[in-house]
Amino acid sequence: MNVAGRVDALADGLAAGGELTDPAWRAALHAVPRHLFVPPVAWADPSDEPGYAIDRERDRSAWCDAAYSDRPIITQLDDGTSDVRGGKGRYSSSLSAPGAVVEFLELLDPYEGDRVLEIGTGSGWTAGLLSHRLGDGNVTSVEIDPEVHERAARNLKEAGRAPRLVLGDGTEGWAEGAPYDRVHVTAGVRDVPYAWVEQTRPGGVIVLPWMPGYEPGHKVRLTVGADGTASGRIAGGARYMMLRAQRPPAASGPGGGGDVREREATVDPRRILRAGYGLDVALAASLPDVSAVVADGDPARVWLWAAGAGAQTVGSRVRQFGDRDLWDEVEAAFFRWLKWGEPERGRFGLTVTSQGQHVWLDDPGRPVTG
Template sequence: MTGDESERRARSDWTALGRTLRERGVLTADWAPSFEAVPRAGFLPEVMWPYDMGSRTSAVCDRNADPARWYAAAATNVPITTQWDDGRHTGTAPGRVPTSSSSMPSVVMEMLAALDVRDGHRVLEIGTGTGWAAALLTHRLGGDRVVTVEVDATVAASARAALDRAGRHPTVLTGDGLLGHPDQGPYDRTVITAGLRQVPYALVEQTVPGGLIVMPWGSSLTTADRLVRLVVAEDGRTACGHLTTPVEFMKARSQRVQVDQGAYLPDGFPGGATASSTGLTASEAGFEEPWSHPFLTVAGLLVPDCLLLRDRRGDTVSVWLYGLTDRSWAAALLTDGVARSTVHQSDPRHLWDELTGAHRWWTGHGSPSAERFGITVTPEGGTAWLDDPVRTV
């Protein structure tokens, strides 16, 4: 199949994907014309790495070498990595860490639907990426109503070029989007396309009272996020909203969480840690599904400044917890069918005790779903709550 034939087939596939997303209720009627008019193929690089949802792996896809596969991937509801390792990656094999991408079309459209934009609104987008979402917003609102900020200069330049080719002309800026862009604010709507661990208050200040902020948000405990739709209060000082759909976004560069595991155990395992036992199992804690299990969302709220790593080998799950403000750590090997397991944990925090305490809190409150929780952002920081902002966690 030639490139032209592949492109024509992709247009048909894109229309079919739009039909599927409309049937699922993800693509709303007001966004359907923009989706049809602005296919994401025009915003993807010649070499990219579509994500296989089944195998949870990425494989290179080169438009010049295999145009049929490239265009098919562009019109498929999968995330596509477009940059590895902050641009230091070379070659065609996947890099170590994906650092820029084109999100799943279903997620992009869900976030845009949550924005509830109206004619005349001004929108600030944090994280331009390929430029596709900015193009959709521009088609809907006009280029003079859309400002998009990208931290990576190379990514921003590629997005500008793609937007120009598509005839879409929002304001594209290079810089730290978490600072916002007050010069062209305030904004009626703000959308962030990078996972956040703290919500910058500057974005609340630059969104009008009654305006909306849509973003992926999560704790430092795992890489999982939840979409959050914050409503700015009428006095403009606070913003709050419920957690919604589970997602996983690349994290804002200034908020990435990393640890040097060797620094926690300079003398080897178990160091000076104390040993105890636990009755918490891998399935009860959700270690098998950290991207969606409600308890790990709650644990992230109740066990702050902590990173969880886990790995399954056969019938055993190894779990490590690392304190991010000190050298506290905890480790456990949880074997399927075994009622109690040994835990090692070090001073000063005793992180496993904090985790099991969080589990008792969660089950004691009826094991509430993640969607019952929300966050409020104030000048002093953020707070989490259950069901109602007055019921702080």
């Protein structure tokens, strides 16, 4: 395998797409080759076609192609209880797509000598890239899964990198190494743990995939202030596996008991589904405890659920049950967003304090509430 040629081709594609702009990360891609972190057997997950198993022994060429494509590779299903070659089950660990990795590393923007805490070691590749850039002694990476933790240690050793690897719950950070200049989060986060803010020095930065209950996810860059809060704007889209401690509850559906209320939607649900990411953020902020799955097909379908309540739309027909009318709440948030002038995603931000978090519009002093 011509590793240098494959890395150059990958990097050129990322540069052309705007994900890769810093030559230092291009150098890191060469120094820490991605194929060293791909298991012998895994599941390739392209976004534009069905996934497929890759096996280094059976088809080395396809395995190498997957290793140097801008696509995620699933390395574990159902926390290790399902065979990854089948591709069926909950994705629980992966080697993220290079474009997503580089975008977050560039958003992190570490300086030479910065101390970095990484939440979610996974395959170990991003820890290796950070270690090449900053030095092994400046990188601490926390992983909750023992099997994934051990595999990452082997991968990093083969790549010649030795960051500090911690087996533990990333929501708690790693206080022994604090304070950090940067916190790099590689798993979806619904509620930002305040421990990460406490362990970051004032002026430091936390980057994370914010994955609220209402789809989709968003890149967020928070800066920690001298007052012990962290705040920053949404910087684009992201889709990541959730932190294990923050996985959403299982969905429940109408008809399982209780009072089911039916009506016609006030506004065509397609208008809501297709309004854009700005509305998605407004909905997530207005309904922070609500989870959703949407399918913008024919007919469009939406499933919403929260503790003690749920809703479903099929076309323009709405069914709601439990102690809240969740679709009514969605429509109310939609009309508020219209009154605000239909702001786009980049006008929203997130602030985290010791009391929790809130979304704001244009300015941290303008919180968005339900």
